[in-house]
Amino acid sequence: MRGIQAAFLGFVSMTSAAFGQDKAAIDKLNESFMAAFQKGDTAAIGQMYAEDAYLLPSGGEMVKGRAAIQAFWTKAAEGIGDFKLTTVDVKPLGNDAAREIGTFTLKTKGQPPQEVTGKYVVVWQKVGGDWRLATDIWNTDK
């Protein structure tokens, strides 16, 4: 009985550890995303997406594929100043996918700058051992 309990606890803590790793990996990737955005390095942002990723922008048409997504962010970055992502929840789905829910705030570059708040869902997928954004959608709170 003790052996079974120990094995079960071992399983639970392994699962938690794997989950913690996913969460930590995704937090780090979001830091990279924000840093690249701040520098206007949309090529680096494009590389964070899976080759066949979908982007579903609020107020715009669906965008498919890494090249088109990079072009989207290049255009979008022209009008956006400060930009912050905050993860709310990460849920692992199978061994190589995870669903992240988060919130964002951004300031537009217009005069006067406007603050926009919203929320997003990203489905991350492991491609060759690296987490990449496979599906990315957001909307605004107002």
Added chain:
Amino acid sequence: MRGIQAAFLGFVSMTSAAFGQDKAAIDKLNESFMAAFQKGDTAAIGQMYAEDAYLLPSGGEMVKGRAAIQAFWTKAAEGIGDFKLTTVDVKPLGNDAAREIGTFTLKTKGQPPQEVTGKYVVVWQKVGGDWRLATDIWNTDK
């Protein structure tokens, strides 16, 4: 070699069959969702969500849990007439999750009625053998 090929082809066709089944199951659930919405049966809609589901409405705050999601749809249904969901892509994630991307059109009940078009992402999860909406987010195209 032939044995390996046959086993591999068997694996591929099993995967495709499972995928087709997921897609068909989700199509059927979307039909149920639209039918329940048309009848104003938001209790049935609520039951389609996982107990701990997240709803991220365009233009509103995040909603968590089946009861709150049902209340959201009860309120939303007051202002919405025709409502149509069209699946664009379904991707299985592990054995008990799938990511659906789709588009929607709806007509508001105001005078004159307005047509709204948009897109959505749903993460479905199998709970006790049944597919349920676990994460549901959408936005509008304009």
